[in-house]
Amino acid sequence: AQKVTQAQTEISVVEKExxxxxxxYETRDxxxxxxxxxxxxxxxxxxxxxxxxxxxxxxxxxxxSWNFQKSTSSFNFTITASQVVDSAVYFCALSVDQAGTxxxxxxxxxxxxxx
Amino acid sequence: xxxxxxxxxxxxxxxxxxxxxxxxxxxxxxYMYWYRQDPGHGLRLIHYSYGVKDTDKGEVSDGYSVxxxxxxxxxxxxxxxxxxxxxxxxxxxxxxxxxxxxxxPGTRLTxx
Numbered sequence: 001a002q003k004v005t006q007a008q009t010e011i012s013v014v015e016k017e018x019x020x021x022x023x024x025y026e027t028r029d030x031x032x033x034x035x036x037x038x039x040x041x042x043x044x045x046x047x048x049x050x051x052x053x054x055x056x057x058x059x060x061x062x063x064x065s066w067n068f069q070k071s072t073s074s075f076n077f078t079i080t081a082s083q084v085v086d087s088a089v090y091f092c093a094l095s096v097d098q099a100g101t102x103x104x105x106x107x108x109x110x111x112x113x114x115x
Numbered sequence: 116x117x118x119x120x121x122x123x124x125x126x127x128x129x130x131x132x133x134x135x136x137x138x139x140x141x142x143x144x145x146y147m148y149w150y151r152q153d154p155g156h157g158l159r160l161i162h163y164s165y166g167v168k169d170t171d172k173g174e175v176s177d178g179y180s181v182x183x184x185x186x187x188x189x190x191x192x193x194x195x196x197x198x199x200x201x202x203x204x205x206x207x208x209x210x211x212x213x214x215x216x217x218x219x220p221g222t223r224l225t226x227x
Binding site: 044 | 148155156157158159160163173203205207212213214215216217218220221
């Protein structure tokens with residue numbers, strides 16, 4: 001069975017601080033995909049990144065970066081120099097390479113950035 | 116933005132009444148999904164579809180049925196709504212089962 005754990009329920013930071021959101025996953029499949037989504041207070045779910053299990057390269061997109069480590073089954077998300085607009089619930093998700101399977105979501109981390 | 120709409124966006128209904136939520140896409144994606152989002156549970160899969168008339172159950176399918184008669188439409192039906200089905204319902208689409216999913220705006224359903 002697959003599982004995603006986001007141990008941090010809520011994080012509060014002050015603007016310009018760096019913050020890392022943790023994601024630990026469990027799967028016995030060798031081919032799998034990891035995702036991060038953002039849900040701002042307006043409620044929509046915004047896709048941020050997809051990473052497959054064969055690509056352990058870290059990725060940077062502006063102030064966002066992702067660290068994928070298969071050895072620790074983690075796919076952590078760092079926001080550098082956080083801004084108030086980063087305040088949202090962030091979800092990590094996992095899918096495996098089997099027809100018809102859907103995303104398994106973690107329970108989310110609520111990030112609050114204050115000015 | 117992916118072309119996904121959900122209707123209605125908000126609905127209040129009474130226990131025991133049938134309710135149908137509609138998801139419509141303009142992307143011609145093969146896969147469509149219905150999730151529910153509840154505090155403390157994240158998003159949980161209700162049903163999904165991998166093609167016209169091809170559907171399967173998800174983690175929390177009891178009390179729900181779905182239909183997909185056209186590629187662009189995926190309907191979620193609560194045959195007899197209960198208060199435990201009060202939730203926010205999200206539809207999602209993807210071009211393949213392992214690709215990223217794009218979500219609709221959500222429907223907030225309240226069952227009194």
